[in-house]
Amino acid sequence: MDILITIQHPAHVHFFKHAIDEFEARGHEVHVRALDKDVAVDLLDEYGIDYEVVGSRGDSLAGVALSTLGIEYRLFRAARDIDPDVVASIGGFEAAHVAKLVGAECVVFTDTEHATLSNALTFPFADEVATPKCYRDDAGSNHHRYPSYHELAYLHPDRFDPDPAALDGLPVDADDTYAVVRLVSWGAAHDIGDEGLDGLTDLVGRLEDAGATVLISAEDDALPPELEGYAITIDPHLIHHVLAYADLFVGESGTMASESAVLGTPTVYVHSANPGLMRDLASFDLLFGYHGEHRNERAADRAVDILRSTDADWESRRQRLLEENVDATDVIVERVLAAVE
Structure with a gap:
């Protein structure tokens, strides 16, 4: 054909x-x-x-x-x-x-x-x-x-094996505690009228106080000038390895949020929309979505709680997800x- x-x-x-x-x-x-x-x-x-x-x-x-x-x-x-x-x-x-x-x-x-x-x-x-x-x-x-899920076309364990060498050149190793923050440019047609993270400087400070190195991945001009020192530059085909070893993902990107969740990385998703995909990932307690009023404060609280928690078994939650998909x-x-x- x-x-x-x-x-x-x-x-x-x-x-x-x-x-x-x-x-x-x-x-x-x-x-x-x-x-x-x-x-x-x-x-x-x-x-x-x-x-x-x-x-x-x-x-x-x-x-x-x-x-x-x-x-x-x-x-x-x-x-x-x-x-x-x-x-x-x-x-x-x-x-x-x-x-x-x-x-x-x-x-x-x-x-x-x-x-x-x-x-x-x-x-x-x-x-x-x-x-x-x-x-x-x-x-x-x-x-x-x-x-x-779409993400399991390329992040299913039969298709993807994270490589710690992909972190070479970043200020973290696979064993370090680090959080990835993702900002989008809001240029897509389905983003019109939507909004995500605010108070980024405060969020970064709280994540650092909770013991995490913060890496920010940002589209176009989405990153405020005062946070440019946190920006990472990485070949796009390596980003999934970075997400796989992260201890936390916080972001406005639905794609990267769902990718992080199926990799077993605890995910805090901040966005106006709450599609079925995010609700389903939330049912496995791998993704925590925050929408509407006070979403940023509630998201930051959850992110800090995740970094400070010691008893959450994220891998067993991922295994349950994989068994059902x-x-x-x-x-x-x-x-x-x-x-x-």
Whole structure:
């Protein structure tokens, strides 16, 4: 078969990378088309995945609209040449539209209920919408739920083994007590109107007082100047190793929060939204979400409590999560191949 996969975000590279290997090992041709978004292209290069760039999003509302038209047109031209049997994407309304235009099956994966505009533009055109079982909304008659999370496509223990050498160059070792704080730029369409962490200087001080070295990972200009000394620079493909050895994650990034939780790292998530994924991770007592009024004070209190606790068995909580959820790469391969059977 010819399989066309679209990449709109760095996390999508992680999600599909093992499935691409599986498809190719079975003799299928995989064609990757990517947006030049953050470090997505860097990750594709790092993993040796062949791809072509079909554009990037604009910065303003008008720029997004115009760039989206260009992206969809270039993707259509590519698909017309490839003549794919199936198109797969995370979200990606352009992929769903183009699949219809070229007569290909379309499998869309998503775990983000609050991406309401993107979902509305995507779901009616997809042949299947595959979501984790914790997804709270109804995606329609072609909705397929499976027992896993996106993050378990690349962080399941069958797919990922943390390496302490990945911390070389950082001011911590794997055995040190450290906390990772993640700040986002709030530039995504589904981030409009959302908000996360405030009082960062106070938070960092409290984490340090609780005995942790603080490492801050920040998008674009999200980091206040007074905290620039805490910023870390690390190759993007190594960040999961840093999360795996951390004693705490605090952040506004849903992707990195869920990654930390499935790795067994206690996670404090601060955000306006509370999607089904976060609620499900919270049921294993691996993630603690704080939303609405006074979320920052309550989140900081929880973070300090985690650092000072001595009796929490985070690994046993992770093992329970793994027992109830499957390797998501197996799901990707199954659903994509089933689309044309």
